Amino acid sequence: MATPAAPSLLLLPPTPLPGLPFPPRPWAAPFARRILSRPPRAGRPRLREPPPAPPPVEEVAEEQDVTPPLRLLEPPQEDDPFPPEMEPADPDFYRIGYARMMRAYGIEFLEGSDGMGVYASRDVEPLRRARVIMEIPLELMLTITKKPPWMFFPDIIPLDHPIFDIIESTDPETEWDLRLACLLLYAFDIEDNFWQLYGDFLPSADECTSLLLAPKEDLMELEDQDLATKMLKNQQRAIGFWQKQWHKAIPLKLKRLAPDHERFLWALSIVQSRSINFKLRMGAFNQDANVLAPYADMLNHSHDANCFLHWRFKDRMLEVMIKAGHAIKKGDEMTIDYMCGVNSSFMERYGFSSPKNPWELINFSSAAKIHMDSFLSVFNIAGLHDELYYNSALTSGETNFVDGGVVAAARTLPTWSDGDVPAIPSVERKSAQALQEECQTMLESFSTTIQQDQEILDSDGHIRKTREIAIKYRLHRKLLLQKIIDALEIYQDRILF
Ligand SMILES: C[S@@+](CC[C@H](N)C(=O)[O-])C[C@H]1O[C@@H](n2cnc3c(N)ncnc32)[C@H](O)[C@@H]1O
Numbered sequence: 001m002a003t004p005a006a007p008s009l010l011l012l013p014p015t016p017l018p019g020l021p022f023p024p025r026p027w028a029a030p031f032a033r034r035i036l037s038r039p040p041r042a043g044r045p046r047l048r049e050p051p052p053a054p055p056p057v058e059e060v061a062e063e064q065d066v067t068p069p070l071r072l073l074e075p076p077q078e079d080d081p082f083p084p085e086m087e088p089a090d091p092d093f094y095r096i097g098y099a100r101m102m103r104a105y106g107i108e109f110l111e112g113s114d115g116m117g118v119y120a121s122r123d124v125e126p127l128r129r130a131r132v133i134m135e136i137p138l139e140l141m142l143t144i145t146k147k148p149p150w151m152f153f154p155d156i157i158p159l160d161h162p163i164f165d166i167i168e169s170t171d172p173e174t175e176w177d178l179r180l181a182c183l184l185l186y187a188f189d190i191e192d193n194f195w196q197l198y199g200d201f202l203p204s205a206d207e208c209t210s211l212l213l214a215p216k217e218d219l220m221e222l223e224d225q226d227l228a229t230k231m232l233k234n235q236q237r238a239i240g241f242w243q244k245q246w247h248k249a250i251p252l253k254l255k256r257l258a259p260d261h262e263r264f265l266w267a268l269s270i271v272q273s274r275s276i277n278f279k280l281r282m283g284a285f286n287q288d289a290n291v292l293a294p295y296a297d298m299l300n301h302s303h304d305a306n307c308f309l310h311w312r313f314k315d316r317m318l319e320v321m322i323k324a325g326h327a328i329k330k331g332d333e334m335t336i337d338y339m340c341g342v343n344s345s346f347m348e349r350y351g352f353s354s355p356k357n358p359w360e361l362i363n364f365s366s367a368a369k370i371h372m373d374s375f376l377s378v379f380n381i382a383g384l385h386d387e388l389y390y391n392s393a394l395t396s397g398e399t400n401f402v403d404g405g406v407v408a409a410a411r412t413l414p415t416w417s418d419g420d421v422p423a424i425p426s427v428e429r430k431s432a433q434a435l436q437e438e439c440q441t442m443l444e445s446f447s448t449t450i451q452q453d454q455e456i457l458d459s460d461g462h463i464r465k466t467r468e469i470a471i472k473y474r475l476h477r478k479l480l481l482q483k484i485i486d487a488l489e490i491y492q493d494r495i496l497f
Helices: 030-037 162-168 176-189 194-201 216-220 225-245 261-274 343-349 372-378 404-412 425-444 450-459 465-494
Strands: 061-067 107-112 115-120 131-137 142-145 275-282 285-292 307-312 317-322 333-336
Touching: 142 176, 142 275, 162 176, 176 194, 176 261, 176 285, 216 225, 216 465, 225 261, 225 343, 261 275, 261 285, 317 333, 343 465, 372 404, 372 465, 404 465, 425 465, 450 465
Parallel strands: 307 333
Antiparallel strands: 061 275, 107 115, 115 333, 131 317, 142 285, 275 285, 307 317
């Protein structure tokens, strides 16, 4: 888990406008992002009562389901009443002057090693049922249906605004992100819109990890030609769209939304790395929608997440919930599982990778294979190929070694299995050594070593964000190869006769 940085105590509290906790600022100011971690201002009472009932539902829309990426799980069996001792993490921060406000319980937003994140501000005992830690009403979100007719909730675009024509012109199948980026840019431009304020909490172009913002030289640092080529194409697609729509002869009210292509690329990065999908029900109509949900978009990803998202469709509220049975300690990071996928997919959409990604794959060309069940039993991994998991609760302390990387090894190593036919240790050892050699050859094909990458990351204080994540990506690949080599060593030692 990432360790959150200590809240900055040097910041002077900004002068609040009536009903607002802080004055509007230029978009994406890094200074404003730090307000998230400020201590609550003295004199404001902390709310202790449970949240009031939401206003009656008036609109036609009802939402009932949510689909990946950023997966939402099954609803809990019953409503979880909020224990009276739970309190919003920082009442000032959430009170941005809207009819229904966002509420949070027992958490705080802090800057950590993966940018902003959500952290527990108190211990939570494992419960039989999932527990709510955030509620975000539909009014604060930006949503747009995936298919025409385009509908927005809340409906902020007047029909005669030229941004509507741009959205109208997008391809329903392939351009959801371009549409949502247009909607986001429009929301930033509306006087007093919630997103004008929330925009201050989003990462600036310098802080964004998206490879859409990476110069070509940073893409080369990936040492993954396929991913670099894909990202160059993604950049060209976005710039091409901006050039087509933001040509010279457009009204100022459109021009100012994205005066240069960098602004559009930034909005697109935000959309790609922070949106989720909902299923909206409109009368008899079922429609998928792309959604930007503030505050929930501060949750970082973990393959072993302790929280999940749940859409409470009867009052159109997105809930962030702690999974049943999960013990939370004060200071723990609250995370959700964005998706199951290889590191290059995470890089393409979110701009990060992990050496412990259990879904990561390596293409072996060797004909050598090891015995699947023997390998799994040595590391206490269970399940079928697409459901492999490691239960650390079942093993005593010695095996810190087993993590998502070893699960990835089990998934990606060439294996064989034939009913009850057992492995022959001498044959297994030979195969394991052949696979180790292939990993070693792959490691040596990189232009730098693990140690050199680590030195670059440790030494360069002013490294550009996109260069940093590109170097981390190739480092994570190498760490996985090293993990596979080590796992095969342990396998040879422990294989049963
Ligand atoms: C939905 S946002 C989460 C909030 C974000 N950390 C922030 O600073 O606002 C997704 C972004 O967070 C970062 N992120 C999320 N999970 C991460 C992880 N496990 N490792 C590294 N970065 C992560 C990536 O930059 C990603 O694009």
